[in-house]
Structures are given as structure tokens and as C-alpha cells.
Amino acid sequence: MTQHVDVVVVGGGQAGLAAGYHLRREGLDFVILDAGTAPGGSWQHMWDSLHLFSPAEHSSLPGRLMPAQAGGTSPDAGHVVDYLADYEKRYDLPVQRGTRVEAICRDGDRLLVEADTGTWRPRVVISATGTWSRPLLPAVPGRGVFTGRQLHTVNYRSPAAFAGQHVIVVGGGNSGAQIAADLALDGKVKVTWVTQRPPRFLPDDIDGRALFDVATARRRALDAGRSDTGRSDTGGVASLGDIVVVPPVRAARDADLLKASPMFVRVDRDGVVWVDGTRAEADAVIWCTGFRPALSHLAPLQLRSTRGHIATEGTLAVDEPRLHLLGYGDWTGPASATLIGVGRPAREAAREIAALCARN
Known part of the structure; x- marks a missing residue:
């Protein structure tokens, strides 16, 4: 009916x-x-x-x-x-x-x-x-041959599942930074954080309130017929950074535990390989890729x-x-x-x- x-x-x-x-x-x-x-x-x-x-x-x-x-x-x-x-x-x-x-x-x-x-x-x-x-997994060469564990952001819960392992976290946004920090601060997991470009942290005093204010300003600018330039007063926070520095991210960053490596070019059976031939073995890859x-x-x-x-x-x-x-x-x-x-x-x-x- x-x-x-x-x-x-x-x-x-x-x-x-x-x-x-x-x-x-x-x-x-x-x-x-x-x-x-x-x-x-x-x-x-x-x-x-x-x-x-x-x-x-x-x-x-x-x-x-x-x-x-x-x-x-x-x-x-x-x-x-x-x-x-x-x-x-x-x-x-x-x-x-x-x-x-x-x-x-x-x-x-x-x-x-x-x-x-x-x-x-x-x-x-x-x-x-x-x-x-609808998680997005990138078309990285060799991703299908990796014998370790592969997860997306949607599958991650806590560091407990990775104790004693080497985990590669891929993604330079908030999810990637937060999950890399979560694992690094645990102390029982070796973490390699990989990003497409150097991570850009927002100023420490920027949180969701400021982001909403910026989004509102952008809406007003667009409604008034002004162009979306990407500046912080009209186009969001693109000029300031990508990653909100929540307390765990700040703690990992300040403890020098949150250093990013450039994106690798392929995956093999045991890990990942960078453009210069450097490779790293890994037990798991977590794709924080949107x-x-x-x-x-x-x-x-x-x-x-x-x-x-x-x-x-x-x-x-x-x-x-x-x-x-x-x-x-x-x-x-x-x-x-x-x-x-x-x-x-x-x-x-x-x-x-x-x-x-x-x-x-």
C-alpha cells in the first residue's frame, strides 16, 4: 500500500x-x-x-x-x-x-x-x-595486494586493536590528524602519518565556534553577490589551515609525535613505497581519505x-x-x-x- x-x-x-x-x-x-x-x-x-x-x-x-x-x-x-x-x-x-x-x-x-x-x-x-x-578509498597502485589490515575512518575505534603494530595513517584532514594522534599518544603503537601535502594546523584558539562564524560570513558575502575568494572573511578557513587543534592533536603535536611524511606512490604486499624507493613495512593502513x-x-x-x-x-x-x-x-x-x-x-x-x- x-x-x-x-x-x-x-x-x-x-x-x-x-x-x-x-x-x-x-x-x-x-x-x-x-x-x-x-x-x-x-x-x-x-x-x-x-x-x-x-x-x-x-x-x-x-x-x-x-x-x-x-x-x-x-x-x-x-x-x-x-x-x-x-x-x-x-x-x-x-x-x-x-x-x-x-x-x-x-x-x-x-x-x-x-x-x-x-x-x-x-x-x-x-x-x-x-x-x-560512502567512504572514499583512493586508487593507490598496489592497494589490493597488501596483506596487512586495511581500514577506513569508518572502521577505526581505538588504539587497543593495534598494540605492538606499525600503523600507517593516510590523510591530512581532521580525521587523519585525530586518529594519528590517538594512536601515537597511546604509546603502544608505532605510527607513520602520511599526507598529500604538509599538514596545515589552524591557530590553537580556533574551534567550531569560529568555524561557524566564518561559514556565516561566507554565506553573507555570497548572498551579497561578492565572489568566493577563499579568504578567511568570505571563503571559509582555507587561508588559515585545515586541521582543528583539538586537545589530543595539540598534545601529540607538542610532544613531537605528529610529524607527517609525504604521500607514498604505491603499496606492496608488506607495506608502502615512496617515490625515491624508500619503503616501510606495516601491519595496517588506515585510510582517512574522506x-x-x-x-x-x-x-x-x-x-x-x-x-x-x-x-x-x-x-x-x-x-x-x-x-x-x-x-x-x-x-x-x-x-x-x-x-x-x-x-x-x-x-x-x-x-x-x-x-x-x-x-x-
Whole structure:
């Protein structure tokens, strides 16, 4: 039996919940379909030592401040999971768990959402599936012949699994720096941190609050018609660095445990090889090499360009006015992949959807 609603939100993580909050305020009939079996989105799968860049009060979804974590530290991933579960319950958001959306198709004046538990025929779809389920592994020569253990960021939990081993951590972003620091500070793991270019640490006093302020300034500049130059006042933090110096990263860096080696050129059975022929044997390689948006459910709509990108204006898909994309990064709203940043694009999407439903 096909169910009719105003809006189907695909994904019940932070972006899906923020969308639900604003859809409820607009008085729309909606459902949130989530493939996970428990609340918390990707936060329930993060590594054990992960903490947010910012204090709780600067890491909140719309309408509900995140409570401080005991001990006064920046919240860890478990605290975020508890907050998201409470948020979902507090606002009685209609999340259907264990429901995997397989395809979204056009069906006359509506979209048809086909899931493994049934079908929905909404006026509008908000895709909020994030990126965690689609890790990116680089095409490094020889990667398939390595006999040691290979993991992506999504599989890493703690140093305990690597005691007495040599681990190569690949990636010059926040995940790479934090996981390399986590392993190095443990003292029982030999770590080689490899980056494509020399790592660029942000100033020590820059945290998530400052990043959000910069993203907001960028949004205002773009709205005012100024070009996105990449400067810190309009284009993000590109001119300042890539890596937020959270306490474990600072501790490892200051202890001289966080030195980066250049990227190797190939992998062999026992380790990696650099361009000058230098090689290092390794027990494991952890690829902290990023993610791609999880958008396979949108394939029937044929919205991707030849470069694999879906064109958007704000959150609205340019070639499908019944589809919004939320929380995938700056291309769906500056800072929209963050807890504090997703609220504004979620609100704007809900308002646009309410206006569309009122016209039709």
C-alpha cells in the first residue's frame, strides 16, 4: 500500500532531525525514513576518543540546546548520540527506523519513494543521508595486494586493536590528524602519518565556534553577490589551515609525535613505497581519505551532471523542484554538515516546501 504525505525525509541523523523540527513548525505532514536501527546517525559509529570541536552550547540543533557534558569537556560522540535521541523524542519526530530507501522516482505530479518496507508518494523529498555510508578509498597502485589490515575512518575505534603494530595513517584532514594522534599518544603503537601535502594546523584558539562564524560570513558575502575568494572573511578557513587543534592533536603535536611524511606512490604486499624507493613495512593502513555523498537512491531521477554533481540553489535541486538536499556540506548550505550549521538551511528548505505545498 502506497502512503501519501507532504514530505518524506530520507535519513534520520542530525540533518534529518533538523528538517523534521522545521517541517513540524510549518504544519506539514511528513515522515523520516532512516536505515539505522537506533538514533544518533553516524555519531553512533565514531571512534572512542572523538570529541566535538566546540562546547555543547555551540553544537546544538534548532530549538534545543545540547546540555553540557559532565566534566566540562567538549562533548564526546556518545553524548551527541544521547542528545540526538532526546531531541527526536522531545519533538515527537516521526522516525521510522530500519527502513532503507532504495529508489526515488517521478510519478506524475509527485515523487515515489521506494523503500524495503513499503512505498510513499510525497509532494517533496528531503534527502539527508549524509556521507558516512560512502567512504572514499583512493586508487593507490598496489592497494589490493597488501596483506596487512586495511581500514577506513569508518572502521577505526581505538588504539587497543593495534598494540605492538606499525600503523600507517593516510590523510591530512581532521580525521587523519585525530586518529594519528590517538594512536601515537597511546604509546603502544608505532605510527607513520602520511599526507598529500604538509599538514596545515589552524591557530590553537580556533574551534567550531569560529568555524561557524566564518561559514556565516561566507554565506553573507555570497548572498551579497561578492565572489568566493577563499579568504578567511568570505571563503571559509582555507587561508588559515585545515586541521582543528583539538586537545589530543595539540598534545601529540607538542610532544613531537605528529610529524607527517609525504604521500607514498604505491603499496606492496608488506607495506608502502615512496617515490625515491624508500619503503616501510606495516601491519595496517588506515585510510582517512574522506567520503562522498550517499545519493544512490536518487539515481532514477538522473540529476547528476557529467562530473557527478547534483546542481542546487540553496538546498533545492535545480532540475527537480520537488527535491531538497540537506547536510552534505557547503554545496547545500555553508556548514550544513555540522550540528550548529544545519539549522538554517533546514529552516529555509521547510519554508520553501511549505510555500510549494500551499500553491499546489
